Amino acid sequence: MNPDIKDQDLLKGLALNDKKAVETIYRDNYNMVQSLVINNNGTVQEAKDVFQEGMIVLFEKARSGSFELNCQLKTYIYSVCRRIWLKRLQQINRFSIEADSMAEVVPVEEDLEEHEKKDQEFKMLEKAIGNLGEPCKSLIEAFYIQKKNMQDIAGQFGYTNADNAKNQKYKCLMRLKKIFFAQYKNGK
Amino acid sequence: MEDIQILETVERYIRGEMRPDERVYFEQLRKSNPEIDQLVVEHTLFIHKMNEMGELRKYKTSLNDVHTGLSEKGLINSERLKGKAKVIYLWNRYKRVAAIAASIAGITTLTISALVWYVSPKPPTDKIELLDRKIREQQNKTYQLSKEIDNVKSKVTEPEVNYKTGGSGFIIDVKGYLVTNHHVVEGAKFIAVETHKGEEFKAKVVFEDKTRDIAILKITDDSFKPLSSIPYAINKSSADLAAPIFTLGYPRNEIVYGQGYLSAKTGFQGDTLSCQIEVAANSGNSGSPILNKYGEVIGVLNGRQTNAEGFAFAIHSKYIYTAIEELKKKDTSYNRIKLPATSSIKNAEREQQVKKIENFVFMVKVNR
Numbered sequence: 001m002n003p004d005i006k007d008q009d010l011l012k013g014l015a016l017n018d019k020k021a022v023e024t025i026y027r028d029n030y031n032m033v034q035s036l037v038i039n040n041n042g043t044v045q046e047a048k049d050v051f052q053e054g055m056i057v058l059f060e061k062a063r064s065g066s067f068e069l070n071c072q073l074k075t076y077i078y079s080v081c082r083r084i085w086l087k088r089l090q091q092i093n094r095f096s097i098e099a100d101s102m103a104e105v106v107p108v109e110e111d112l113e114e115h116e117k118k119d120q121e122f123k124m125l126e127k128a129i130g131n132l133g134e135p136c137k138s139l140i141e142a143f144y145i146q147k148k149n150m151q152d153i154a155g156q157f158g159y160t161n162a163d164n165a166k167n168q169k170y171k172c173l174m175r176l177k178k179i180f181f182a183q184y185k186n187g188k
Numbered sequence: 189m190e191d192i193q194i195l196e197t198v199e200r201y202i203r204g205e206m207r208p209d210e211r212v213y214f215e216q217l218r219k220s221n222p223e224i225d226q227l228v229v230e231h232t233l234f235i236h237k238m239n240e241m242g243e244l245r246k247y248k249t250s251l252n253d254v255h256t257g258l259s260e261k262g263l264i265n266s267e268r269l270k271g272k273a274k275v276i277y278l279w280n281r282y283k284r285v286a287a288i289a290a291s292i293a294g295i296t297t298l299t300i301s302a303l304v305w306y307v308s309p310k311p312p313t314d315k316i317e318l319l320d321r322k323i324r325e326q327q328n329k330t331y332q333l334s335k336e337i338d339n340v341k342s343k344v345t346e347p348e349v350n351y352k353t354g355g356s357g358f359i360i361d362v363k364g365y366l367v368t369n370h371h372v373v374e375g376a377k378f379i380a381v382e383t384h385k386g387e388e389f390k391a392k393v394v395f396e397d398k399t400r401d402i403a404i405l406k407i408t409d410d411s412f413k414p415l416s417s418i419p420y421a422i423n424k425s426s427a428d429l430a431a432p433i434f435t436l437g438y439p440r441n442e443i444v445y446g447q448g449y450l451s452a453k454t455g456f457q458g459d460t461l462s463c464q465i466e467v468a469a470n471s472g473n474s475g476s477p478i479l480n481k482y483g484e485v486i487g488v489l490n491g492r493q494t495n496a497e498g499f500a501f502a503i504h505s506k507y508i509y510t511a512i513e514e515l516k517k518k519d520t521s522y523n524r525i526k527l528p529a530t531s532s533i534k535n536a537e538r539e540q541q542v543k544k545i546e547n548f549v550f551m552v553k554v555n556r
Binding site for chain 2: 023041
């Protein structure tokens with residue numbers, strides 16, 4: 001089964017976080033997932049969470065560059081979200097999915113496992129950054145995530161010059177790396 | 189080089205910001221210095237993770253933006269479910285939980301009520317204690333003795349009557365009609381009434397109303413002379429809550445005054461025939477008049493709750509009128525009964541009022 005060209009284009013756009021691509025995929029698939037969740041004991045809010053997590057899985061796959069889509073994008077998204085919702089239902093001991101014997105499903109277990117591992121890592125990193133406290137948290141985020149230059153950061157955080165900011169950032173970074181790698185090695 | 193500078197260099201290397209010659213030099217340094225190499229590997233991983241996280245955050249934000257945008261445009265149905273759909277949806281979602289909860293609640297309720305019913309002692313049932321006065325044996329004996337002495341003295345052989353129980357009553361017509369409680373005279377063979385001065389007259393029941401606990405007595409004794417006008421009035425309307433009231437009756441062989449106030453417009457367990465008064469009442473007070481401060485009878489004391497002291501119940505005085513009307517209907521010879529409608533002691537001091545009233549309040553003695 002060859003995925004159509006449109007799906008491939010969308011995935012390329014998605015990997016670059018292209019708003020147009022995200023919007024198209026969202027629009028074409030959200031209602032399907034929402035009715036899946038709502039018909040199986042979920043709420044609108046839960047449907048949104050499940051769908052967005054599915055979108056993240058797709059995003060990660062698209063970004064990895066090694067993703068081969070063997071079916072329609074719709075089927076893949078449905079399978080992923082179904083799997084996610086099934087897992088949540090099991091966690092909270094609600095009952096299992098009844099009404100989807102009609103729908104086409106592809107195996108996505110491995111993809112999800114990979115996603116969970118990554119998700120764990122991100123949570124770990126988020127937590128490590130959170131544990132830094134201020135101003136370290138904002139300083140690190142400004143430099144490594146928002147990718148501002150040291151000059152701007154010094155201005156924003158009220159340091160007299162970029163070197164002071166750099167010093168402070170270095171101290172924060174050392175702490176963060178220590179926390180992160182300790183957890184990272186434990187997690188491995 | 190200091191650590192901070194090394195790190196900066198490494199970062200520049202990772203970001204690819206080095207000049208080509210610098211880069212060659214640094215790569216040589218990496219090869220020769222495992223510590224630097226280790227740092228580069230580690231930091232590359234770190235930067236990579238940070239970048240990924242940054243991108244993911246951005247992506248999540250854009251997902252939310254897209255969601256909001258699309259639902260505003262109505263391209264996805266994420267708006268809140270409304271009306272019937274919502275009810276059905278909630279029902280579908282919670283029906284099992286609701287069913288389980290309901291059955292647990294049901295079972296628990298049944299179990300608890302069964303347990304409570306089984307374990308708890310039967311509650312003491314509230315009862316009205318009718319305030320008959322039990323005349324003490326000793327008094328009876330004295331009475332018998334004096335009777336005997338009288339008999340011997342007068343040599344009159346009239347049948348000896350032994351009055352065992354009694355209550356109070358009060359005049360409602362000067363020709364010798366009294367009101368008392370039905371329960372006081374119920375099943376009586378002989379009835380006598382006695383003034384506070386000790387004069388005794390025979391009497392008979394001319395009317396009784398068991399539901400309202402009212403009985404009308406007529407003094408039949410020849411020695412009874414019609415009284416002067418009755419000082420108190422008998423009210424047709426009921427008194428207001430908290431109205432001060434007083435009563436005169438015979439809880440002992442002596443006339444006793446008591447005062448209090450109207451504490452509830454209904455009587456025992458919401459009985460509308462009577463009202464509740466706060467006054468000390470004892471056996472023998474049954475049939476005592478309840479008067480307001482103007483000297484108007486507002487009720488007839490008839491009982492108290494067995495498990496509560498300090499308050500009593502009184503039948504509304506309007507039922508005296510009802511009783512008299514029914515009596516007149518039954519027997520036209522009673523047509524001349526006229527209830528006192530105005531009080532002549534309205535503005536008198538309480539002592540003066542009582543002094544007048546006490547002549548019209550009788551002890552009712554009963555032989556069954």
